[in-house]
Amino acid sequence: MKRRAILYVLLFYFASEVIPQYRFPVQEVDSCPKNQWEWYTAGARLNCSYDENNILQYLCIPNKNITTLIEFCYDRTMELIEKGNCLLLYPPGNLTQVSCTKFRVGCPEQDYLSSDIFIYLYCLKINKIHVIDVTLPLHLPTLV
Structure with a gap:
């Protein structure tokens, strides 16, 4: 039974795509957590730490x-x-604020902690076929 558990962990680790251009492990995902419970569950799955705050x-x-x-x-x-502003990650691991004020809806109307970005679903919505251009007000994704 222990061997099977280790095998599953190894399969998950190697099946995840780690992107080498960052100073920490980064994995592509199909979607981000949509609420606080999912956010903390994902953080626990990756074994993330807590900052000094x-x-x-x-x-x-x-x-x-x-x-x-x-x-x-x-x-x-x-x-x-x-x-x-929404957030993007630039190599080697820099959080960068990008204006979303041209969004019709969904742009944060107050300052927020980067860890609370899950509240702003439009900041996390991408379309792999038609990329969001945050400068165009008419090019908004639809929430699924």
């Missing part, structure tokens, strides 16, 4: 090209994100 260091956000969602355990203190 006791905030879980799990994040799931789009990559710099907004072509895929990536999840990871952030290696720094969770940041305060200004209202009117």
Whole structure:
């Protein structure tokens, strides 16, 4: 039974696509957690730590090209994100704020912690065929 459990862990580890251009392990995912419970469950699955403010260091956000969602355990203190911005991850592991004020709906209307981005589903919605252009107000994804 122990061997089977170890095998499952190894299969999960090697089946996950780790992207090498970052300073910490980053995995592509089809979707990000949609609520706090799912967020903490995903953080526990990745064995993420807590920062000095006791905030879980799990994040799931789009990559710099907004072509895929990536999840990871952030290696720094969770940041305060200004209202009117979403987050992207740039290599080697920098959180970057990008304006979403041209979104018709879904752009954060108040400052928030990066760990609370799951509240702003439009910041986490990408379309792998037609990439979101945050500068175009008419090009918004639909929530599934």
